[in-house]
Amino acid sequence: MENSRQNTRTHERKKIAQQVFVLRWGHRPQRDVRLTTHVALTARALGASGFILSDVIDHKIKDTIVKVSQNWGGEFLFEMGTPWKHAVNDWKINGGAVVHLTAYGENIQTSNVLQRIHELKKNVLVVVGSQKVPKDFFSKDISDFNVSIGNQPHSECAALAIFLDRFFEGEELASVFEEARIRIIPQERGKKTDVEDRFNVEA
Amino acid sequence: MENSRQNTRTHERKKIAQQVFVLRWGHRPQRDVRLTTHVALTARALGASGFILSDVIDHKIKDTIVKVSQNWGGEFLFEMGTPWKHAVNDWKINGGAVVHLTAYGENIQTSNVLQRIHELKKNVLVVVGSQKVPKDFFSKDISDFNVSIGNQPHSECAALAIFLDRFFEGEELASVFEEARIRIIPQERGKKTDVEDRFNVEA
Numbered sequence: 147m148e149n150s151r152q153n154t155r156t157h158e159r160k161k162i163a164q165q166v167f168v169l170r171w172g173h174r175p176q177r178d179v180r181l182t183t184h185v186a187l188t189a190r191a192l193g194a195s196g197f198i199l200s201d202v203i204d205h206k207i208k209d210t211i212v213k214v215s216q217n218w219g220g221e222f223l224f225e226m227g228t229p230w231k232h233a234v235n236d237w238k239i240n241g242g243a244v245v246h247l248t249a250y251g252e253n254i255q256t257s258n259v260l261q262r263i264h265e266l267k268k269n270v271l272v273v274v275g276s277q278k279v280p281k282d283f284f285s286k287d288i289s290d291f292n293v294s295i296g297n298q299p300h301s302e303c304a305a306l307a308i309f310l311d312r313f314f315e316g317e318e319l320a321s322v323f324e325e326a327r328i329r330i331i332p333q334e335r336g337k338k339t340d341v342e343d344r345f346n347v348e349a
Numbered sequence: 350m351e352n353s354r355q356n357t358r359t360h361e362r363k364k365i366a367q368q369v370f371v372l373r374w375g376h377r378p379q380r381d382v383r384l385t386t387h388v389a390l391t392a393r394a395l396g397a398s399g400f401i402l403s404d405v406i407d408h409k410i411k412d413t414i415v416k417v418s419q420n421w422g423g424e425f426l427f428e429m430g431t432p433w434k435h436a437v438n439d440w441k442i443n444g445g446a447v448v449h450l451t452a453y454g455e456n457i458q459t460s461n462v463l464q465r466i467h468e469l470k471k472n473v474l475v476v477v478g479s480q481k482v483p484k485d486f487f488s489k490d491i492s493d494f495n496v497s498i499g500n501q502p503h504s505e506c507a508a509l510a511i512f513l514d515r516f517f518e519g520e521e522l523a524s525v526f527e528e529a530r531i532r533i534i535p536q537e538r539g540k541k542t543d544v545e546d547r548f549n550v551e552a
Binding site for chain 2: 177180181184185187188190191192214218248249250251252253254255256257284285286289291292294295296297298299300301303304305306307308311312316317318319320321323329330332333334335336337338
């Protein structure tokens with residue numbers, strides 16, 4: 147299972163060969179459904195290869211992400227219910243690094259933490275909390291890096307977005323998502339989409 | 350009122366002198382409270398000078414933002430209930446530019462749209478929708494620029510975060526928020542805050 151995670155084929159990328167998965171900790175099915183959906187969609191759109199909703203099952207979120215992936219293309223692995231400690235340990239056993247996003251960590255702008263993450267050349271599991279996270283998350287047993295996106299309180303969705311944008315050096319926003327049913331044709335004004343089958347060369 | 354918006358003193362910034370306000374359109378008080386709170390906190394933490402919750406009143410959000418600003422410092426203007434068209438027109442009358450964030454717009458990575466926004470040297474009102482936005486938003490009467498943060502569906506919170514991070518060229522994450530009651534001391538492991546009065550030289 148974990149091998150398959152780290153071998154997922156991802157969108158073509160020019161500079162950064164490291165793959166990223168996102169683990170969302172502390173999701174509460176009723177209360178957090180929209181926010182966690184945004185976090186998962188952000189992971190997908192910003193170049194992550196997969197998303198682990200740890201410890202809980204929430205079919206509402208899975209259904210949304212699967213549907214978006216079917217319509218908008220690309221490969222994106224969605225997994226849920228895995229205990230967070232298992233997911234983290236498996237990731238490490240398979241040679242990956244763990245990055246915990248927290249307002250208390252090393253500032254991505256003022257430190258060299260991103261450079262150190264890149265230099266490791268390992269695939270990266272980005273752990274994002276929601277409520278107060280267990281103290282363990284900060285320990286060497288769990289996180290290889292504690293990274294802050296500024297040291298102000300804001301949003302795990304915003305933090306993840308900026309981390310991914312900087313990690314992939316912006317390239318992720320130019321990715322082509324293969325086998326899409328819908329594609330947006332970007333333009334200065336109005337909305338233009340292409341929904342032709344011709345995206346799908348094998349369809 | 351609008352003059353005061355565009356003259357708000359903001360955090361010291363080295364490169365980019367343009368000020369940014371964020372206008373959130375389409376907020377639904379029950380359903381969107383957490384997401385809109387995240388959008389407003391993102392605006393504040395990522396260098397915007399103020400936030401306009403258009404068309405509706407939601408004291409829950411205002412209370413959160415005011416409390417965060419009191420504790421974590423900085424100046425951040427919060428305004429709500431203003432009809433969006435008034436806010437946009439007033440912004441333009443006062444010499445500002447309007448940037449509409451939409452998945453359909455010019456891709457911030459593959460186009461030169463950000464450069465063109467900077468070259469205008471105007472203060473910027475960033476308009477973020479939530480539900481389906483009025484067609485007007487794409488017209489010249491409203492938006493000077495329609496900007497996409499990638500052309501995949503994701504999250505207005507993520508889109509705003511990346512827009513601001515790129516707009517301010519990362520400097521915003523190193524900003525010092527004046528007159529804070531709490532400050533985080535970033536570090537590799539664990540949580541460290543400073544809550545001394547000595548931040549507040551005039552206190």
